[in-house]
Amino acid sequence: MNLDDTLISALQKHTSAANKAWAAALPLNDRADFVAATKGHIASLPVGGVAAPGGRVAWDIADYDFLDTECPQTANPSLWRMAQLNKISGLFEVAPDVWQARACDYANMSVIKGRTGWILIDPLMARETSAAALKMVNDALGARPVSAVVVTHTHPDHFGGLKGVTGDDADNYPPIYAPVGFMAYAAAEGVLGGNHTSRRATYQFGITLGASATGVIDGGIGKTVAKGRRTFVEPTHYIEHTGQEVLIDGVRFIFQMASGTEAPAEFTFFLPDHKVLCMAEVCTRTMHNILPPRGAQARDALLWARTIDEAIERFADDADVVMNCHNWPVWGREAVVLYLEEQRDIYKYIHDQTLRLANLGHTPDEIAELIVEPDWLSRKFHARGYYGTLAFNARAVYQYYYGFFDGQPVNLDPLSPARLAQHIVDAIGGVEKAIEQAQAAIRQDQLQWAATLLNYLVFADADLPQVRALLVEVYRHQGYRAESGIMRNIYLTGAKELDGGVTALPMAGGRNEDLAATLSLADWFDAYAVRLNPERARDVNLTLNFTVDARTACVWVVRQTEFARVDYACDAADVSVVISLRQLEALAGGKLSVTEAVQGGALITGQRELLDTWLDLHDTFDLWFNIVTP
Numbered sequence: 001m002n003l004d005d006t007l008i009s010a011l012q013k014h015t016s017a018a019n020k021a022w023a024a025a026l027p028l029n030d031r032a033d034f035v036a037a038t039k040g041h042i043a044s045l046p047v048g049g050v051a052a053p054g055g056r057v058a059w060d061i062a063d064y065d066f067l068d069t070e071c072p073q074t075a076n077p078s079l080w081r082m083a084q085l086n087k088i089s090g091l092f093e094v095a096p097d098v099w100q101a102r103a104c105d106y107a108n109m110s111v112i113k114g115r116t117g118w119i120l121i122d123p124l125m126a127r128e129t130s131a132a133a134l135k136m137v138n139d140a141l142g143a144r145p146v147s148a149v150v151v152t153h154t155h156p157d158h159f160g161g162l163k164g165v166t167g168d169d170a171d172n173y174p175p176i177y178a179p180v181g182f183m184a185y186a187a188a189e190g191v192l193g194g195n196h197t198s199r200r201a202t203y204q205f206g207i208t209l210g211a212s213a214t215g216v217i218d219g220g221i222g223k224t225v226a227k228g229r230r231t232f233v234e235p236t237h238y239i240e241h242t243g244q245e246v247l248i249d250g251v252r253f254i255f256q257m258a259s260g261t262e263a264p265a266e267f268t269f270f271l272p273d274h275k276v277l278c279m280a281e282v283c284t285r286t287m288h289n290i291l292p293p294r295g296a297q298a299r300d301a302l303l304w305a306r307t308i309d310e311a312i313e314r315f316a317d318d319a320d321v322v323m324n325c326h327n328w329p330v331w332g333r334e335a336v337v338l339y340l341e342e343q344r345d346i347y348k349y350i351h352d353q354t355l356r357l358a359n360l361g362h363t364p365d366e367i368a369e370l371i372v373e374p375d376w377l378s379r380k381f382h383a384r385g386y387y388g389t390l391a392f393n394a395r396a397v398y399q400y401y402y403g404f405f406d407g408q409p410v411n412l413d414p415l416s417p418a419r420l421a422q423h424i425v426d427a428i429g430g431v432e433k434a435i436e437q438a439q440a441a442i443r444q445d446q447l448q449w450a451a452t453l454l455n456y457l458v459f460a461d462a463d464l465p466q467v468r469a470l471l472v473e474v475y476r477h478q479g480y481r482a483e484s485g486i487m488r489n490i491y492l493t494g495a496k497e498l499d500g501g502v503t504a505l506p507m508a509g510g511r512n513e514d515l516a517a518t519l520s521l522a523d524w525f526d527a528y529a530v531r532l533n534p535e536r537a538r539d540v541n542l543t544l545n546f547t548v549d550a551r552t553a554c555v556w557v558v559r560q561t562e563f564a565r566v567d568y569a570c571d572a573a574d575v576s577v578v579i580s581l582r583q584l585e586a587l588a589g590g591k592l593s594v595t596e597a598v599q600g601g602a603l604i605t606g607q608r609e610l611l612d613t614w615l616d617l618h619d620t621f622d623l624w625f626n627i628v629t630p
């Protein structure tokens, strides 16, 4: 679809001007971060990248070599600078006996020399990348065994590579330390809402875009997620309280609990003999997300600020360096304190200003418009919005306190997007008039209004090629102007799917089978119940007893609702099933028939056909559902 050339040139002209204004407002010539991000570099991953099964490449930082140029018209110059910094890859000395593998995956793997081997902090997202990072460590520093692994929090970019450093021999796994509550969240957090979050994560991380000057350039806290195999090994030791001191392979660790800030279970730690503070992901070199756009529960910004303050009180006076599980460290005692204070204050500012404006009577969209960037932020790159943004985070704080409803009666039960869109287009006077207004909005550089109008047209019954083509261009230019790497990814993925439709790709690393196998029986049945289709369950009254790997559960389907009670067996079940979780998972996934399950050792008593009836009541979820179209 050819668009009016004057519209395209208007978009280009305005984007160029907007990005020039960004460049003028920030001290982009300050090279201090480049000095810090390259400091202590001693080794690199091999040229050619890290291979994954099936001839795929799990990770190759050379994909981002296009960043070694001036910022093009298709990127925000502030983000471009951050993207150059996050591309600085390899093994770096942080302090004597402390190193970090950076830009070898999305997160960092830190390395501490223990008495007998390496203590590894956060072994990345994929088996292939963590193994490659460990090989780089052994090649550069001399081969040593892995004597312990420390996992700072429940997000998979920090533990999916576990087996790449522990190997597969369960009898010889090293001790693995994690925050208390880790298991309740690591597996379960993503399961109940999993398909929805996974789909939105393809937007947030730009998984279908690929790296280029018109695609993914950065993810704020790193590049993007590695395309390797995700693994898991259950932790052996749990850290329970702030101030807990633990000797790990001869190295003293003092832990601080940070659960409920950036992740539901998380800790930071101080190495008193090394004078190194690790703030996990509580501090990074960017403003983090109070609510990730991929979808999650809103986080507690006030607790986040308080936790950083507690770290300042406890550790900062003795810390020569602070390193984190993303981005690069800060050296020097004064610089460390100032950095921590500023990281604390950005979350406190967002929290307090959102509540001030809410208490003055403003709604979330008003607050997002009214909240102003604090003056100091233009001089402090480490608190800028390369990941989270001020407006998005303000909405998140509102949601944390008040929920999705803003108090306006009109918003008690809004129309669905398609019905609202149809009414709006009719009210404007029809499709042609709405297109004219969208074009005028583009010429006046009112991109959000143009996107809103065009989105109404796509969702009304007016999904014309011309409309899509216009919205594609608007989203692209919103992406080209975004300072946040992940907001850019979301705009550009939306543009791509509007333009070419949704193309299903093999997922970045696929499902983490190791982690799924650690799900509790209650979590497994709760997740399966989410798939119950109420039409098919109408008038169904079923009771099933399960014995799964020696644990029992009774499942009722009645009132179009499915409920499981674990460690319980019902006296009057219609059917009883003795089965392994692996078989049950295969049955639920349609990969195994009931007959095959029985041949494989499952034992079914009672009305066997009712097991099939039960399975048939459930929907299957397709990852690649539509987002930018109805």
Ligand SMILES: [Zn+2]
Binding pocket: 107, 155, 157, 158, 281, 325, 326
């Ligand atoms: Zn992370």
